[in-house]
Amino acid sequence: MAHSKVEEAINQLKASDIRITPQRYAILEYLIESHTHPTADEIYKSLVVRFPSMSVATVYNNLRLFTKIGFVQEMAYGDASSRFDFSSQRHxxxxxxxxxxxxxxxxxxxxxxxxxxxxxxxxxxxxxxxxxxxxxxxxxxxxx
Missing domain, CATH: 3.30.1490.190 (Ferric-uptake regulator, C-terminal dimerisarion domain)
Structure with a gap:
């Protein structure tokens, strides 16, 4: 189920002429499979092992991109770090x-x-x- 969501999202990115980098794929996959509404920092910490050269900025930039496209909802709570939520359905x-x-x-x-x-x-x-x-x-x- 989660895998098909990842493929669907990737196809939409391709259709929008957005290059699919391994980092971008991993961030998207993490968001889709995580049910904890992670912060950018949590995403970074769990992926940096696989991508040692990845920076927190890379994670933020991709999250901004996904938010702009409408894949991801940013849940901002003032002082607390924003949490990010992959959403294909209004909830x-x-x-x-x-x-x-x-x-x-x-x-x-x-x-x-x-x-x-x-x-x-x-x-x-x-x-x-x-x-x-x-x-x-x-x-x-x-x-x-």
């Missing part, structure tokens, strides 16, 4: 306030929020994101 995030774990959640029908907001405000809405904060099951069990 939302449940975030644990205790340990910081982020879990993807899908809720069909929320696209209507954009249309409703346009109607109510006259804004032309480009996109939306929703984050839900609470305590994950692991942290709940430690508390009881």
């Amino acid at each position: 939302y995030h449940a975030i644990c306030e205790s340990c910081g774990k982020i879990v993807d959640t899908y809720y069909p029908g929320l696209e209507d929020v954009e249309a409703a907001t346009e109607q109510l405000t006259g804004f032309k809405i480009n996109e939306h994101r929703m984050e839900l904060y609470g305590i994950c099951p692991d942290c709940q069990s430690k508390m009881s």
Whole structure:
């Protein structure tokens, strides 16, 4: 499953005339296979073993590129490092306030929020994101 997502993404990059370097492939693959919404630093640390000449800047530049293309969502939380999320499907995030774990959640029908907001405000809405904060099951069990 994850492998076909990687191939799909690579084909889209090729179609956009973007060169597929081994580093670029590895970053994309890591993002797709990671379910932890990694930071650029985490991606760098896990790939530098395979690519000793790769710099943090390389990781950042590729993440910016993927974000611009729309493959990747940057989840910026002010002071904390941005986390990056490969997303082929619109989804939302449940975030644990205790340990910081982020879990993807899908809720069909929320696209209507954009249309409703346009109607109510006259804004032309480009996109939306929703984050839900609470305590994950692991942290709940430690508390009881």
